[in-house]
Amino acid sequence: MRKKTFMICFIIILILCAVIVIGGCGAHQAMPPEGGTDGDVVTASGDGENVTDANTDDSQTGKEDPEQSDEPEETEKPAEKPAEKPAKEPDDADAPSKGSDKSVRGIPDVIDTRTKDDGDLLVVVNKYHAVSKNYKPKDLVTIDNKYGTWNNMELKSEAYDAFLKLYKDAKKQGFNLKLCSAMRSYSTQKSLYENAVATRGREMANIRSAYPGRSEHHTGLAIDVTSASMGWGLTQDFADYPDGQWINEHCQEYGFIIRYPKGKTDITGYDYEPWHLRYVGVDAATYIMENGLTLEEYVGVE
Numbered sequence: 001m002r003k004k005t006f007m008i009c010f011i012i013i014l015i016l017c018a019v020i021v022i023g024g025c026g027a028h029q030a031m032p033p034e035g036g037t038d039g040d041v042v043t044a045s046g047d048g049e050n051v052t053d054a055n056t057d058d059s060q061t062g063k064e065d066p067e068q069s070d071e072p073e074e075t076e077k078p079a080e081k082p083a084e085k086p087a088k089e090p091d092d093a094d095a096p097s098k099g100s101d102k103s104v105r106g107i108p109d110v111i112d113t114r115t116k117d118d119g120d121l122l123v124v125v126n127k128y129h130a131v132s133k134n135y136k137p138k139d140l141v142t143i144d145n146k147y148g149t150w151n152n153m154e155l156k157s158e159a160y161d162a163f164l165k166l167y168k169d170a171k172k173q174g175f176n177l178k179l180c181s182a183m184r185s186y187s188t189q190k191s192l193y194e195n196a197v198a199t200r201g202r203e204m205a206n207i208r209s210a211y212p213g214r215s216e217h218h219t220g221l222a223i224d225v226t227s228a229s230m231g232w233g234l235t236q237d238f239a240d241y242p243d244g245q246w247i248n249e250h251c252q253e254y255g256f257i258i259r260y261p262k263g264k265t266d267i268t269g270y271d272y273e274p275w276h277l278r279y280v281g282v283d284a285a286t287y288i289m290e291n292g293l294t295l296e297e298y299v300g301v302e
Contacts, residue, residue, distance in 0.1 A: 057074040105203040105270050107211050111302065121158075121281050124295055125216040127269045128302050133186045133213065137220030143182060153182040153187050156220040159255075159279035163223060166247075175243035178232060181224035184217040207271045221279045222259065239274035251277055252285040259295065267294050293300070 008231070077248045102108040109139055110130045114123065117138045139157045147167060155163070163179070170177050184192075190212035196205035226232050227243045238244035239262075248258060259278035260270045279296065288298050296302065 014070070030284060035228065067226055083157050104265055105206045107206060107214075110214070113213070115256065121221065122295070122299055123219055123221070123281065124282060124301050125214060125219055126296065127211070127214055130213045131186075134206050135186075135218060137183060137218075140183060140220055143179060143201065147179055147186070148182075149178050149180040149226065153181040155179075155223065156279070159221050159223070162255045162279055163233075166251065166256065173243075173246060175246060176228040177225055177243065177247075179223050180226045180234065181217060182222075183220040184215060186218065189213070189215045189218065207265060207269065210270070214251065216259070216278060223256075223277050223279075224273075224275050225277055226275060232272075233261075234275050236272055236274060244274055247277070248274060252289040254278050255282045255285050257285045257288045257295065261292070261294060264294050269298050 014156060042292045056248050108127055111128045113130045113132055114125075114134045115135060117136065119138065137156050140154045141157045143153045143155055143160060145151045147163075157297065163293070167177055189210060193205065193209050193211055196209035200208065210216075227236055227241070227249065229241050229243055230238055239248060251257065252271055256277040260268050260273040260275060262272040262274075265271055279285075280295065282296065287293075
């Protein structure tokens with residue numbers, strides 16, 4: 001009896017063990033692989049979305065690359081056009097501008113063109129009255145480099161002598177002045193004008209920079225004055241500095257005028273330039289400055 005009971009128990013145990021082993025193997029096969037588990041955890045934590053976003057960004061970057069390579073071309077095309085226009089402008093100062101624009105921001109037809117320097121201190125060179133490419137002022141002298149921000153500048157001798165007197169008296173007042181521009185040739189003015197058009201646009205350039213052949217710097221009678229207080233630059237607030245104020249109040253004593261006064265753009269064609277002085281002689285300068293005139297108004301020309 002005992003043997004029979006033992007055998008029955010033994011058989012039951014064997015059956016239970018078999019069931020456990022079979023069940024365990026089925027459960028293990030049903031579990032996901034470890035990599036899948038890590039993947040699920042990554043996704044659940046949000047990093048999976050980041051990975052997806054990163055992949056998306058890569059694909060977007062790939063899509064944007066052609067657009068980015070196109071953008072410089074689209075940006076360059078407008079920039080090339082204004083840069084080319086000055087080169088296409090007629091070199092002859094006598095040639096009319098496009099449409100013969102008579103506004104202050106335009107370039108009108110010239111009324112007359114001088115080819116030789118006749119010594120007239122009151123010669124008017126502006127948008128209507130030009131000088132030829134080969135115009136060369138008489139009595140040019142080389143400016144001592146210590147008086148300029150550039151070397152080997154030139155000026156008509158009478159205007160240079162007047163500047164030296166102005167310079168010395170300004171020095172006594174504690175002002176340190178220098179010339180940053182004097183006589184300019186046609187080719188130099190052409191380069192300056194083209195650069196102004198390329199950087200500022202044609203309309204703005206036309207009230208800030210003279211068209212070649214129409215700059216009075218070509219006469220050898222005009223100077224641009226700067227100072228140490230201005231960092232040797234040229235800005236309209238020069239008139240607010242003591243040295244700029246002194247020049248405005250005393251330049252006529254040396255035969256100079258502020259050639260482009262404030263509020264006279266419609267007459268001179270150019271914006272206010274407190275640094276731009278023009279030599280006309282003491283008598284004319286005194287009358288012009290005391291009466292708030294422009295050279296055009298004094299001489300009676302357009």
